[in-house]
Amino acid sequence: MSKSISELTQIIVDFAEKRGWKNENPSHLLNAIYIELAELGEHYQWKNDFSKYETISEDEKTEIGFEFVDVIFYLFRLAHNSEINIEEYFDKKLPKLEEKYKVGTDYGKAHREYRESGKNKRYE
Ligand SMILES: [Mg+2]
Numbered sequence: 001m002s003k004s005i006s007e008l009t010q011i012i013v014d015f016a017e018k019r020g021w022k023n024e025n026p027s028h029l030l031n032a033i034y035i036e037l038a039e040l041g042e043h044y045q046w047k048n049d050f051s052k053y054e055t056i057s058e059d060e061k062t063e064i065g066f067e068f069v070d071v072i073f074y075l076f077r078l079a080h081n082s083e084i085n086i087e088e089y090f091d092k093k094l095p096k097l098e099e100k101y102k103v104g105t106d107y108g109k110a111h112r113e114y115r116e117s118g119k120n121k122r123y124e
Pocket residue numbers: 036039066067070
């Protein structure tokens with residue numbers, strides 16, 4: 001059964017509230033996100049491309065999936081506590097990304113220009 005981001009957020013918020021987890025400040029939640037990202041990153045460390053994932057066992061896929069969920073747990077709680085509706089901002093951001101990264105653009109060229117410029121234009 002698929003769930004929307006808002007539904008997942010509510011499940012996560014309810015989960016935390018039932019356990020009395022309400023004293024985390026933004027730094028706590030951000031640190032938890034970083035830690036869970038590091039745990040996720042361990043599974044990808046030293047792997048060069050996705051074709052190698054054909055060798056990943058079902059058990060490791062499960063572990064990777066659980067790490068993604070761990071990241072989402074903290075990320076969605078941080079967004080909720082910050083009164084950020086991710087769905088709303090996703091809908092606002094997607095058209096901007098579509099405009100910025102047009103289909104059919106030579107991104108290899110754009111990447112070279114970015115590296116040669118020394119500027120962080122991609123994130124401005
Ligand atoms: Mg974890």
